[in-house]
Amino acid sequence: MIELIHTYWLYFLVGQFPDGPLGGLALTVLLAALALALALPVGLVLGLARVSALRAIRWPVSALVHVVRGIPLLMVIFWAYFFLPSVTGHKTEQFSTMLIALVVFDGVYLAEIVRAGIRGVPRGQFEAARALGLGYGRAMRRVVLPQALRSMLPSLVNQFVATIKETSLGYIIGLTEVSFIAAQINTQVFTHATQVYLLLGLTYFILCFGLSRLAVLAERRLGRRVPPRSVRSPGSPTPTATPTA
Amino acid sequence: MIQFNDVNKWYDDYHALVDITETISKGEVVVVCGPSGSGKSTLIRTINRLEAIESGTITLDGQDIHRRDIDLNRLRSGIGFVFQQFNLFPHLTVLQNCTLAPVALRGTRPAQARERALALLDRVGLAHKAQAWPSELSGGQQQRVAIARALAMEPPLMLFDEPTSALDPEMVGEVLLVMRDLVRDGMTLVVVTHEMGFARDVAHRVLFMDQGRILERAEPHEFFNRPQHPRARQFLSDIRTPFAQVS
Numbered sequence: 001m002i003e004l005i006h007t008y009w010l011y012f013l014v015g016q017f018p019d020g021p022l023g024g025l026a027l028t029v030l031l032a033a034l035a036l037a038l039a040l041p042v043g044l045v046l047g048l049a050r051v052s053a054l055r056a057i058r059w060p061v062s063a064l065v066h067v068v069r070g071i072p073l074l075m076v077i078f079w080a081y082f083f084l085p086s087v088t089g090h091k092t093e094q095f096s097t098m099l100i101a102l103v104v105f106d107g108v109y110l111a112e113i114v115r116a117g118i119r120g121v122p123r124g125q126f127e128a129a130r131a132l133g134l135g136y137g138r139a140m141r142r143v144v145l146p147q148a149l150r151s152m153l154p155s156l157v158n159q160f161v162a163t164i165k166e167t168s169l170g171y172i173i174g175l176t177e178v179s180f181i182a183a184q185i186n187t188q189v190f191t192h193a194t195q196v197y198l199l200l201g202l203t204y205f206i207l208c209f210g211l212s213r214l215a216v217l218a219e220r221r222l223g224r225r226v227p228p229r230s231v232r233s234p235g236s237p238t239p240t241a242t243p244t245a
Numbered sequence: 246m247i248q249f250n251d252v253n254k255w256y257d258d259y260h261a262l263v264d265i266t267e268t269i270s271k272g273e274v275v276v277v278c279g280p281s282g283s284g285k286s287t288l289i290r291t292i293n294r295l296e297a298i299e300s301g302t303i304t305l306d307g308q309d310i311h312r313r314d315i316d317l318n319r320l321r322s323g324i325g326f327v328f329q330q331f332n333l334f335p336h337l338t339v340l341q342n343c344t345l346a347p348v349a350l351r352g353t354r355p356a357q358a359r360e361r362a363l364a365l366l367d368r369v370g371l372a373h374k375a376q377a378w379p380s381e382l383s384g385g386q387q388q389r390v391a392i393a394r395a396l397a398m399e400p401p402l403m404l405f406d407e408p409t410s411a412l413d414p415e416m417v418g419e420v421l422l423v424m425r426d427l428v429r430d431g432m433t434l435v436v437v438t439h440e441m442g443f444a445r446d447v448a449h450r451v452l453f454m455d456q457g458r459i460l461e462r463a464e465p466h467e468f469f470n471r472p473q474h475p476r477a478r479q480f481l482s483d484i485r486t487p488f489a490q491v492s
Binding site for chain 1: 293295318319320321322323324326328330332333334335336345346349350394395398
């Protein structure tokens with residue numbers, strides 16, 4: 001195993017780089033990071049559209065959510081890989097294909113998380129912000145979303161971790177990310193399949209676990225700033241017909 | 246100041262406001278009362294367009310506020326609204342609750358907004374809680390902060406939607422005290438409330454509503470001593486002896 005690592009560590013980390021294209025773990029991390037960074041704003045916009053009062057906005061996005069949620073990611077990747085070039089006329093290379101597929105797929109899942117987060121904030125918060133004269137955008141940005149974020153965080157992390165793991169599907173279209181490289185190494189050494197895939201699994205675990213730990217820290221920081229909701233509820237309503245004192 | 250002209254509102258089939266025509270003058274303190282479901286909350290929520298209306302007009306200083314082309318945010322920033330459930334922003338401190346709107350909407354410099362917010366918090370007796378989170382306050386304190394937050398936009402008109410109904414009885418007084426203070430200042434107030442003591446003492450007029458209609462409009466002593474409409478008489482006797490009518 002030591003020998004295995006000793007021989008292939010650089011290939012595992014960056015693929016053929018700098019003599020060839022970037023690959024390996026570096027490519028996986030880059031793909032995951034870009035997918036997260038792009039899927040989050042997409043998810044936010046789609047999520048806001050899902051709670052929009054305007055049907056013309058809500059319905060098409062809801063349809064998109066239902067369609068994408070109802071098919072496997074692998075299918076989305078195939079579509080991006082085979083269908084997209086037939087529309088645009090030129091072939092999309094593997095990295096962009098995978099990135100587009102991940103952003104669409106995860107954007108839809110994030111949209112549902114955002115929607116649930118917004119729905120979880122009491123309606124009175126939005127009304128109070130609007131009653132002060134804040135517009136829709138400001139009321140969302142300054143009042144509703146900061147509160148929604150707190151309840152959304154665990155689900156967001158869940159989705160982010162899933163995104164990291166989903167990059168491994170790039171293997172199927174020949175993207176030289178870390179799983180693809182591991183498979184390459186496996187065919188070269190041939191007799192050490194268990195060790196190779198053990199190392200690959202460990203690599204994904206470290207990435208995902210690291211992100212989870214970061215999220216826990218973020219949650220603690222948010223928790224310090226925003227007191228928990230349980231102590232926030234106002235006093236129980238008293239009978240409304242109070243006799244004249 | 247506010248003029249309702251033949252206003253109607255429906256929730257689907259339910260006729261929530263029926264042919265409302267009413268004028269509220271500048272500096273007037275009007276208490277709206279009536280049994281629950283009578284449309285009184287709906288009525289004041291139409292004044293800042295938290296509720297839409299289906300027909301008729303509502304004008305504020307001569308401006309038809311339910312027209313589509315009106316600057317809604319500008320309209321609302323000139324009307325203070327206080328909710329039954331306070332609705333303070335829990336992720337902001339008491340002070341930040343009071344500076345959010347002036348800084349975001351009026352472009353007030355943060356230092357100036359803070360100073361002004363502190364003065365308002367002082368007025369409602371809570372300057373010492375400026376750095377506290379809303380969750381650390383009692384219900385009565387939260388509602389006083391909510392009033393300060395509304396006052397921060399210096400509105401000429403304040404609307405109160407059952408401001409004391411969600412409070413424990415011992416906290417009602419402190420909120421009413423703040424409201425009386427506003428009355429002394431000559432502010433225009435429309436208050437939906439069951440606090441008949443408040444109505445009797447400070448209101449200039451009482452509107453009694455039932456089933457979406459304003460059935461009676463009278464000065465407080467008239468309303469309490471010689472209610473004209475049978476429903477108003479019934480209502481007053483119900484709230485004076487809460488369980489007498491159960492049969």
